[in-house]
Amino acid sequence: MNLDFFINFFYESIRVFLYVSGPLLLSSLLIGFIISFFQAITQIHEQTLSFIPKILAIFFTLFYFGPWMLHNILNYMYFVFNNIPVIISN
Template sequence: MTPEFIISITQEAIQAILWISAPVVIVATVVGLAISIIQAATQIQEMTLVFVPKMFAVFVGLALFASFMLDTLARFTMTIFDLVAQATML
Protein backbone atom coordinates (compact mmCIF):
# COMPACT_ATOMS: atom_id res chain seq x y z
CA MET A 1 0.00 0.00 0.00
CA THR A 2 1.41 3.30 -1.06
CA PRO A 3 0.81 6.61 0.71
CA GLU A 4 -1.22 7.77 -2.29
CA PHE A 5 -3.54 4.78 -1.87
CA ILE A 6 -4.11 5.57 1.81
CA ILE A 7 -4.67 9.25 1.02
CA SER A 8 -7.26 8.40 -1.65
CA ILE A 9 -9.13 6.12 0.75
CA THR A 10 -9.07 8.82 3.41
CA GLN A 11 -10.34 11.44 0.96
CA GLU A 12 -13.19 9.19 -0.13
CA ALA A 13 -14.08 8.50 3.51
CA ILE A 14 -14.20 12.20 4.34
CA GLN A 15 -16.33 12.92 1.27
CA ALA A 16 -18.73 10.11 2.20
CA ILE A 17 -19.02 11.42 5.77
CA LEU A 18 -19.77 14.92 4.51
CA TRP A 19 -22.38 13.72 1.99
CA ILE A 20 -24.06 11.48 4.57
CA SER A 21 -24.21 14.04 7.37
CA ALA A 22 -24.88 17.19 5.32
CA PRO A 23 -28.68 16.87 4.86
CA VAL A 24 -29.39 16.45 8.57
CA VAL A 25 -26.92 19.16 9.59
CA ILE A 26 -28.46 21.59 7.11
CA VAL A 27 -31.99 20.82 8.34
CA ALA A 28 -30.96 21.31 11.98
CA THR A 29 -29.16 24.56 11.17
CA VAL A 30 -32.09 26.03 9.23
CA VAL A 31 -34.61 25.10 11.93
CA GLY A 32 -32.33 26.39 14.69
CA LEU A 33 -31.82 29.67 12.85
CA ALA A 34 -35.55 30.09 12.24
CA ILE A 35 -36.39 29.42 15.89
CA SER A 36 -33.64 31.81 17.03
CA ILE A 37 -35.05 34.57 14.83
CA ILE A 38 -38.52 33.96 16.26
CA GLN A 39 -37.11 34.01 19.79
CA ALA A 40 -35.27 37.26 19.14
CA ALA A 41 -38.39 38.87 17.67
CA THR A 42 -40.68 37.78 20.51
CA GLN A 43 -38.05 37.92 23.29
CA ILE A 44 -39.04 34.44 24.49
CA GLN A 45 -35.90 32.74 25.81
CA GLU A 46 -37.02 29.17 26.44
CA MET A 47 -34.54 26.37 25.70
CA THR A 48 -37.21 23.74 25.05
CA LEU A 49 -38.57 25.99 22.32
CA VAL A 50 -35.33 25.38 20.41
CA PHE A 51 -34.74 21.74 21.31
CA VAL A 52 -38.10 20.13 20.50
CA PRO A 53 -38.59 21.53 16.96
CA LYS A 54 -34.96 20.89 16.09
CA MET A 55 -35.19 17.29 17.32
CA PHE A 56 -38.41 16.76 15.36
CA ALA A 57 -36.85 18.30 12.22
CA VAL A 58 -33.79 16.06 12.53
CA PHE A 59 -35.99 12.96 12.77
CA VAL A 60 -38.01 14.07 9.74
CA GLY A 61 -34.78 14.83 7.88
CA LEU A 62 -33.43 11.39 8.71
CA ALA A 63 -36.64 9.80 7.47
CA LEU A 64 -36.62 11.81 4.23
CA PHE A 65 -32.92 11.41 3.44
CA ALA A 66 -32.42 7.85 4.72
CA SER A 67 -32.43 6.29 1.26
CA PHE A 68 -29.88 8.82 -0.02
CA MET A 69 -27.68 8.30 3.03
CA LEU A 70 -27.81 4.52 2.78
CA ASP A 71 -27.13 4.61 -0.96
CA THR A 72 -24.09 6.84 -0.41
CA LEU A 73 -22.82 4.57 2.35
CA ALA A 74 -23.34 1.46 0.22
CA ARG A 75 -21.47 2.99 -2.73
CA PHE A 76 -18.60 4.00 -0.45
CA THR A 77 -18.46 0.51 1.05
CA MET A 78 -18.39 -1.12 -2.38
CA THR A 79 -15.62 1.25 -3.46
CA ILE A 80 -13.56 0.39 -0.38
CA PHE A 81 -14.05 -3.34 -0.94
CA ASP A 82 -12.96 -2.95 -4.58
CA LEU A 83 -9.88 -0.96 -3.56
CA VAL A 84 -8.92 -3.52 -0.92
CA ALA A 85 -9.35 -6.33 -3.44
CA GLN A 86 -7.13 -4.50 -5.92
CA ALA A 87 -4.52 -3.81 -3.24
CA THR A 88 -4.31 -7.47 -2.22
CA MET A 89 -3.87 -8.56 -5.84
CA LEU A 90 -0.81 -6.33 -6.30
Protein backbone atom coordinates in the same frame (compact mmCIF):
# COMPACT_ATOMS: atom_id res chain seq x y z
CA MET B 1 0.06 0.67 -2.72
CA ASN B 2 1.16 4.25 -3.04
CA LEU B 3 0.37 7.68 -1.76
CA ASP B 4 -2.27 8.34 -4.42
CA PHE B 5 -4.26 5.34 -3.23
CA PHE B 6 -4.28 6.57 0.36
CA ILE B 7 -5.20 10.10 -0.67
CA ASN B 8 -8.12 8.74 -2.71
CA PHE B 9 -9.13 6.43 0.13
CA PHE B 10 -9.24 9.22 2.72
CA TYR B 11 -10.84 11.63 0.25
CA GLU B 12 -13.69 9.17 -0.25
CA SER B 13 -14.15 8.73 3.51
CA ILE B 14 -14.34 12.48 4.12
CA ARG B 15 -16.66 12.94 1.14
CA VAL B 16 -19.06 10.27 2.39
CA PHE B 17 -18.94 11.70 5.91
CA LEU B 18 -19.85 15.18 4.65
CA TYR B 19 -22.55 13.89 2.31
CA VAL B 20 -24.19 11.81 5.02
CA SER B 21 -23.97 14.33 7.85
CA GLY B 22 -24.59 17.43 5.72
CA PRO B 23 -28.39 17.28 5.32
CA LEU B 24 -28.91 16.54 9.01
CA LEU B 25 -26.63 19.34 10.16
CA LEU B 26 -28.05 21.84 7.69
CA SER B 27 -31.66 21.13 8.63
CA SER B 28 -30.84 21.40 12.32
CA LEU B 29 -28.93 24.63 11.70
CA LEU B 30 -31.78 26.13 9.69
CA ILE B 31 -34.43 25.24 12.27
CA GLY B 32 -32.18 26.53 15.07
CA PHE B 33 -31.69 29.82 13.24
CA ILE B 34 -35.44 30.24 12.67
CA ILE B 35 -36.25 29.46 16.32
CA SER B 36 -33.50 31.80 17.54
CA PHE B 37 -34.82 34.56 15.30
CA PHE B 38 -38.33 33.98 16.66
CA GLN B 39 -37.03 34.06 20.24
CA ALA B 40 -35.14 37.29 19.60
CA ILE B 41 -38.22 38.95 18.14
CA THR B 42 -40.64 37.83 20.85
CA GLN B 43 -38.09 37.78 23.69
CA ILE B 44 -39.28 34.35 24.75
CA HIS B 45 -36.07 32.69 25.89
CA GLU B 46 -37.24 29.19 26.68
CA GLN B 47 -34.50 26.56 26.32
CA THR B 48 -36.86 23.74 25.38
CA LEU B 49 -38.60 25.67 22.60
CA SER B 50 -36.07 24.64 19.95
CA PHE B 51 -35.77 21.01 21.04
CA ILE B 52 -38.95 19.54 19.49
CA PRO B 53 -38.71 21.36 16.12
CA LYS B 54 -35.09 20.22 15.72
CA ILE B 55 -36.01 16.61 16.46
CA LEU B 56 -38.87 16.78 13.96
CA ALA B 57 -36.63 18.39 11.34
CA ILE B 58 -33.99 15.68 11.77
CA PHE B 59 -36.66 12.97 11.62
CA PHE B 60 -38.13 14.32 8.37
CA THR B 61 -34.66 14.86 6.93
CA LEU B 62 -33.78 11.24 7.70
CA PHE B 63 -37.08 10.13 6.19
CA TYR B 64 -36.46 12.11 3.00
CA PHE B 65 -32.68 11.68 2.58
CA GLY B 66 -32.34 8.28 4.29
CA PRO B 67 -32.26 6.12 1.15
CA TRP B 68 -29.73 8.44 -0.48
CA MET B 69 -27.55 8.39 2.66
CA LEU B 70 -27.74 4.61 2.82
CA HIS B 71 -26.79 4.38 -0.85
CA ASN B 72 -23.69 6.55 -0.24
CA ILE B 73 -22.65 4.52 2.79
CA LEU B 74 -23.11 1.22 0.95
CA ASN B 75 -21.11 2.44 -2.04
CA TYR B 76 -18.31 3.47 0.29
CA MET B 77 -18.37 0.10 2.03
CA TYR B 78 -18.15 -1.65 -1.36
CA PHE B 79 -15.18 0.57 -2.15
CA VAL B 80 -13.50 -0.35 1.15
CA PHE B 81 -14.18 -4.09 0.87
CA ASN B 82 -13.02 -4.22 -2.74
CA ASN B 83 -9.73 -2.56 -1.78
CA ILE B 84 -8.91 -4.81 1.18
CA PRO B 85 -6.55 -6.98 -0.92
CA VAL B 86 -4.70 -3.84 -2.02
CA ILE B 87 -4.33 -2.67 1.58
CA ILE B 88 -3.21 -6.07 2.87
CA SER B 89 -0.77 -6.76 0.05
CA ASN B 90 1.65 -4.06 1.21
